[in-house]
Amino acid sequence: MLLFIAFWLLVSLIAFWILLEPVTKVLHTLWEIIIQIYDKKPVDLRTKFGEWAVVTGSTDGIGKAYAKELAIRNMNLILISRNLEKLKSTKQEILLINPKIEIKVIAADFTEGENAFLKIRPQLQDISIGILVNNVGKQYEYPMYVGEVPEMELWDIINVNVGATTLMTRLVIGQMQERRRGAIVNVSSGSEFQPLPLMTVYAATKAYVKNFSDALRAEYSRYGITIHHLSPLFVNTKMNAFSHRLQISSVFVPDATTYARNAIAILGKMDSSTGYWAHSIQKFITLMPPVWFRTRIGQMINENLRQEYFQQKEQKKLL
Numbered sequence: 001m002l003l004f005i006a007f008w009l010l011v012s013l014i015a016f017w018i019l020l021e022p023v024t025k026v027l028h029t030l031w032e033i034i035i036q037i038y039d040k041k042p043v044d045l046r047t048k049f050g051e052w053a054v055v056t057g058s059t060d061g062i063g064k065a066y067a068k069e070l071a072i073r074n075m076n077l078i079l080i081s082r083n084l085e086k087l088k089s090t091k092q093e094i095l096l097i098n099p100k101i102e103i104k105v106i107a108a109d110f111t112e113g114e115n116a117f118l119k120i121r122p123q124l125q126d127i128s129i130g131i132l133v134n135n136v137g138k139q140y141e142y143p144m145y146v147g148e149v150p151e152m153e154l155w156d157i158i159n160v161n162v163g164a165t166t167l168m169t170r171l172v173i174g175q176m177q178e179r180r181r182g183a184i185v186n187v188s189s190g191s192e193f194q195p196l197p198l199m200t201v202y203a204a205t206k207a208y209v210k211n212f213s214d215a216l217r218a219e220y221s222r223y224g225i226t227i228h229h230l231s232p233l234f235v236n237t238k239m240n241a242f243s244h245r246l247q248i249s250s251v252f253v254p255d256a257t258t259y260a261r262n263a264i265a266i267l268g269k270m271d272s273s274t275g276y277w278a279h280s281i282q283k284f285i286t287l288m289p290p291v292w293f294r295t296r297i298g299q300m301i302n303e304n305l306r307q308e309y310f311q312q313k314e315q316k317k318l319l
């Protein structure tokens with residue numbers, strides 16, 4: 001009898017451990033949806049984290065929209081992108097929204113690795129950074145097989161998606177630790193949910209960003225630092241110019257402003273989220289099937305987007 005009880009206890013324990021991970025994921029995603037729809041109470045970012053925010057990749061898309069949302073919340077800004085003219089016009093655009101804040105711009109290209117940091121480091125030295133938004137990211141021009149991606153483009157993807165996020169974090173984490181407050185927002189992607197053929201390297205770099213964020217949180221949350229991980233699904237930005245369908249905003253493919261407005265609303269409330277309620281519903285459904293099945297579906301979707309890109313290219317040639 002004792003042996004029988006011990007056997008079933010062991011079976012229950014094993015079943016519990018096997019189910020713990022998927023059940024926690026599903027419950028977390030449900031919680032994500034609920035918080036995003038119902039918790040509308042704003043967090044005072046300036047008081048909670050500090051007066052200055054740095055946003056990488058801030059002259060377009062999600063980065064620019066997120067910088068505008070920070071400006072609305074009275075955060076002073078440091079904008080980093082490659083093009084000085086675009087940076088200056090973005091600065092003017094944001095000052096129209098809130099003329100009371102200070103804005104500095106830094107032109108730096110993260111594909112240059114350490115060279116970019118030689119420009120950034122001295123300019124951040126004497127500023128207390130409250131929020132770092134590691135937004136900059138690079139994707140393939142269109143869904144491709146790894147052997148088709150130009151070698152230089154692979155270096156750029158790794159330097160931008162992995163290098164910039166890691167080294168920008170390294171640059172500010174020490175001062176945040178000393179002040180015992182601050183937030184680091186790491187923009188990853190829904191492509192990290194499982195391996196993603198035809199966007200293989202991009203998705204793998206985003207899985208890095210997720211693991212980096214989770215481990216960083218374990219290291220630094222005890223110092224009062226918030227590590228906020230965002231994994232958006234498709235957002236209507238120029239990054240997805242390879243697909244005409246993804247250039248039309250809808251509830252599941254929001255424009256950058258809608259995305260950023262939702263994403264910033266949960267900063268300080270949740271460690272990790274898609275950042276947008278409709279994406280969290282998609283995530284909830286996506287995470288149900290096993291990884292091998294999702295990988296196959298992801299491959300089919302990307303094959304389809306690839307065909308769309310070739311068709312678009314042919315049509316342009318005919319015009």
Ligand SMILES: NC(=O)c1ccc[n+]([C@@H]2O[C@H](COP(=O)([O-])OP(=O)(O)OC[C@H]3O[C@@H](n4cnc5c(N)ncnc54)[C@H](OP(=O)(O)O)[C@@H]3O)[C@@H](O)[C@H]2O)c1
Nearest residue numbers: 057058059060061062081082109110137189234235237239
């Ligand atoms: N759009 C989506 O569907 C989607 C989905 C999931 C995740 N994401 C992630 O969200 C983040 C933002 O994406 P997005 O769609 O907003 O991109 P985007 O519209 O292409 O904007 C990219 C921004 O980064 C700057 N930038 C690009 N390369 C740079 C470099 N080498 N050095 C410095 N700045 C650089 C660009 O400005 P300049 O060209 O002036 O330098 C621009 O301001 C990325 O991390 C991306 O992976 C996007």
